Structures are given as C-alpha cells and as structure tokens.
Amino acid sequence: MPKEDVAWYEKPEVKNLFIKASSNAMRGYHCVIAAPKLTFAGTNSLTDFINFTGMYLNEDERRVLIVVDKDLRKYGEMIGERLATLKQIDSKIFDNVLPDPPKFTIMEGVKLCEEYKPKLIIGIGGGSAIDTAKMIFVHYEQPNIDLNSVMAASYLGLRKKVKALAAMPTTSGTGSETTFIAVMTDTDRDPPRKTAVVLYEICPDFAILYPDFVKTMPESLALGTGMDALAHARGSYVLTMSHDFSDMCNLKAVEMILKWLPRSVKNKNDAEAREKMQMAAFIAGVGFGNVSGGIEHGLGHSLGALFHVHHGMAVGLYLCASIAYQSKVTNRFIQLAKILGVDTEGKQRDAILRELLGNLQAFLKNIGFPLGIKDLKVPVITKAEYMEKLDILAEFSANDFTSLSSSRRVTKDPYKRMALIAYENNMEELMDLFYN
Numbered sequence: 001m002p003k004e005d006v007a008w009y010e011k012p013e014v015k016n017l018f019i020k021a022s023s024n025a026m027r028g029y030h031c032v033i034a035a036p037k038l039t040f041a042g043t044n045s046l047t048d049f050i051n052f053t054g055m056y057l058n059e060d061e062r063r064v065l066i067v068v069d070k071d072l073r074k075y076g077e078m079i080g081e082r083l084a085t086l087k088q089i090d091s092k093i094f095d096n097v098l099p100d101p102p103k104f105t106i107m108e109g110v111k112l113c114e115e116y117k118p119k120l121i122i123g124i125g126g127g128s129a130i131d132t133a134k135m136i137f138v139h140y141e142q143p144n145i146d147l148n149s150v151m152a153a154s155y156l157g158l159r160k161k162v163k164a165l166a167a168m169p170t171t172s173g174t175g176s177e178t179t180f181i182a183v184m185t186d187t188d189r190d191p192p193r194k195t196a197v198v199l200y201e202i203c204p205d206f207a208i209l210y211p212d213f214v215k216t217m218p219e220s221l222a223l224g225t226g227m228d229a230l231a232h233a234r235g236s237y238v239l240t241m242s243h244d245f246s247d248m249c250n251l252k253a254v255e256m257i258l259k260w261l262p263r264s265v266k267n268k269n270d271a272e273a274r275e276k277m278q279m280a281a282f283i284a285g286v287g288f289g290n291v292s293g294g295i296e297h298g299l300g301h302s303l304g305a306l307f308h309v310h311h312g313m314a315v316g317l318y319l320c321a322s323i324a325y326q327s328k329v330t331n332r333f334i335q336l337a338k339i340l341g342v343d344t345e346g347k348q349r350d351a352i353l354r355e356l357l358g359n360l361q362a363f364l365k366n367i368g369f370p371l372g373i374k375d376l377k378v379p380v381i382t383k384a385e386y387m388e389k390l391d392i393l394a395e396f397s398a399n400d401f402t403s404l405s406s407s408r409r410v411t412k413d414p415y416k417r418m419a420l421i422a423y424e425n426n427m428e429e430l431m432d433l434f435y436n
C-alpha cells in the first residue's frame with residue numbers, strides 16, 4: 001500500500017462523509033466502548049498493581065519497559081525496584097520522553113524494545129509519557145505500520161509481542177491512561193506535524209491511579225490539566241456523537257471538576273481534592289475518549305502549535321466559544337447549564353446559554369483561569385500577534401480530527417470567528433456565535 005502523506009481525517013472526502021452522514025448516523029452504525037480492563041485506584045493502588053503483575057507475567061515473561069520523562073525518572077526507578085524486590089521482575093527505563101512526542105524518540109524506544117523484548121510496557125507521567133508508551137507499543141508490534149491510514153476501527157491484532165500496556169498518570173487531565181488516542185509529532189513530514197493516532201487497541205490494559213503521584217503537582221499544572229479534563233467532559237458532551245455511556249461519564253466528571261478543581265488548584269496539600277481530581281480526569285477520559293474531543297480541542301491544539309500555550313490552558317480558552325457556537329443546533333448545553341446551577345425552567349434557549357456562559361466564566365475567574373487570550377500570562381499574546389496568525393490557526397483547526405464530530409458544521413471560517421471572539425470572550429460576541 002502506498003504511504004499516505006496526510007492523516008485520514010485531513011482528507012476532504014472523509015470530512016464530507018462525516019458532515020453529510022452526521023455524527024448521529026455514525027453513532028447508530030458504530031459504537032465501541034473502550035476502557036482499561038483493570039483500573040487500580042486509591043492509596044494501595046501501586047501495591048495492588050505490583051502484586052497483580054507478579055501473577056500476570058509468567059516466568060519467561062518477566063521483562064517490563066518503563067517509559068517516563070527525565071524529571072520523573074525517580075518514579076520509574078521506584079517502581080522498577082519494587083518489581084524486582086517483591087516479584088523478581090526485571091525492568092528497563094526509557095526516559096527520553098519529550099513534549100509533543102516526536103517520532104524519532106518513539107523509534108529510539110522501539111529499538112530498545114527490539115533488544116530487550118519487554119512483555120509489559122508501563123507509561124508513567126502526563127500525556128506525553130503515556131502517549132510515547134502507546135506509540136512505542138504500536139511501532140514495536142507493527143514496524144511497517146502507516147499510522148496516517150489507520151483509524152479507530154482499524155483492527156491490527158496488536159499484543160503479539162507485548163502482553164499488555166499500563167498507564168500511571170502523574171497529572172489529572174489528559175485522560176491518556178484510558179483513551180485509545182495518542183498524539184505524536186510526525187517528524188517524517190515536512191514541516192513536522194502533530195498527528196493524532198486513534199486506534200482502539202492502544203487503550204491501556206491497566207490504569208493505576210496512585211494518588212501520591214499527583215500530590216506534588218504544582219498548582220499551575222493542576223489548573224491547566226484540570227481545565228483539560230473539564231474541556232474533555234464538557235466539550236465531548238455537546239457532540240452529537242456522544243452516547244448514553246459517554247454522557248454518564250462526562251456529566252459526572254463535570255460535576256466533580258466543578259466541585260474539586262478549585263480546592264485542588266488553591267492548595268496542593270489538599271489530598272482529598274487531588275485524589276478526587278485524579279478520578280474525575282479518569283472519568284472524563286473514559287467519557288470523551290469514547291466519543292471525541294470537542295472543537296475547543298481543535299482550536300486549542302492549533303493555539304498550542306502556534307504559540308506554545310499549555311494544552312489545558314489552550315483548550316480552556318476556547319470552551320465558551322465552542323459551546324456557544326454549537327448550541328445553535330443542539331440542546332445538549334441545557335443539561336450542562338443545570339450542572340452549573342442554572343434554573344432552566346420556563347426559560348428560552350438563549351437565556352439559558354447566557355446564564356451558562358456567565359456561570360462558567362465566574363467559575364474560571366474563581367480558579368484564576370484567564371477569561372480570554374488577552375489575559376493569558378504564559379505566554380502573553382498581543383492582539384497583533386494573534387491576528388497575524390488567525391488564518392493559519394483556523395486552517396489548522398479545520399484539519400484537526402475533532403472537526404469531524406462537531407454537532408454544528410465547522411469549517412475554516414467559523415473557526416476564525418470563534419478564535420477571534422475568544423481573544424476577549426466578551427458575552428455579547430459569544431452570544432452572537434449562537435444567534436448567527
């Protein structure tokens with residue numbers, strides 16, 4: 001098969017198919033629910049997982065590859081030591097994890113696998129480490145794979161070399177410990193391009209939600225990753241492709257994040273809030289991971305690529321605009337409004353949306369989240385700098401895989417409108433996205 005030079009979701013014919021069939025029709029035709037088969041949570045979760053692994057790996061399979069970044073190598077060493085002393089399991093650490101995992105680092109990990117032949121791969125860290133582990137796993141299993149042409153419903157028969165993939169999050173937001181999505185930077189493309197790989201078989205087999213790993217997260221990271229989790233749950237809930245199971249997860253996650261994120265952000269020693277946010281991010285991961293990220297993710301990915309804004313901050317900045325834009329064609333925002341404390345009884349749709357956005361902005365202000373791109377501190381983006389890249393930002397967004405599942409048709413021009421409005425996130429302009 002000739003090698004594809006663009007990802008499947010960037011092709012015009014695929015976009016047209018999704019738009020014409022609508023996500024509703026796709027849902028009725030095809031819906032798979034994926035999540036780890038075992039999730040260990042709570043203070044004993046790490047011990048539970050090590051005990052389990054001791055029985056899970058046979059005598060001739062006791063080789064584990066631990067994928068972690070250099071800053072968190074100590075966690076990898078601690079787990080490696082416990083595996084060795086408690087269960088006589090050997091391990092090796094791959095610590096060359098970089099943000100927006102470039103393909104060349106993934107291939108270094110694959111080379112290590114070819115020599116070491118691990119039977120279990122454990123990713124420890126934020127999204128980049130867990131995504132790197134997923135991508136090493138895929139490329140090791142199938143060296144000739146062309147990831148641009150595989151989509152969720154491609155079945156590759158992975159796990160012929162590696163028995164299982166495990167994920168231990170150290171931030172509370174990406175949901176990567178439960179999703180079948182991984183993002184890497186395809187350095188074979190010129191210029192290098194972020195590529196999303198969506199494949200059921202890369203959903204981790206085991207997730208370990210060990211609260212100690214999120215207790216030391218700085219408040220700013222708790223804010224950014226917590227907003228990522230909120231964007232996952234809220235953003236995917238309004239997509240028409242969402243279904244009963246994802247609704248259950250997304251609504252619960254929104255409720256938990258609204259309750260626990262303020263405490264988690266304000267005080268890193270609030271162990272209860274940190275543990276609850278870890279679970280909320282996981283639940284949001286199960287929710288959005290089985291639907292899609294919302295279109296705030298398309299815009300957020302693009303802002304991140306152009307201005308190096310933290311992923312969670314970037315997607316959070318477009319949350320209001322993306323909900324307002326889609327609410328024109330769906331009533332899904334009404335349930336969200338109720339969770340945000342809006343009394344919807346007898347009110348017009350626009351009044352409900354206005355209150356929802358108002359309450360959401362009050363929540364953001366309370367946790368110290370910038371209301372618009374103009375308020376962003378890291379980095380500061382001037383209006384002139386933003387306007388200069390608005391066109392390319394809209395174009396990147398239109399080619400993002402999340403565009404396929406928007407409840408309201410979205411192309412480059414509406415993305416440009418949303419992006420422009422998000423600079424200030426002024427209420428009247430947000431409402432204009434709903435009316436027009």
Ligand SMILES: [Fe+2]
Pocket residue numbers: 174228232293297311315
């Ligand atoms: Fe995200």
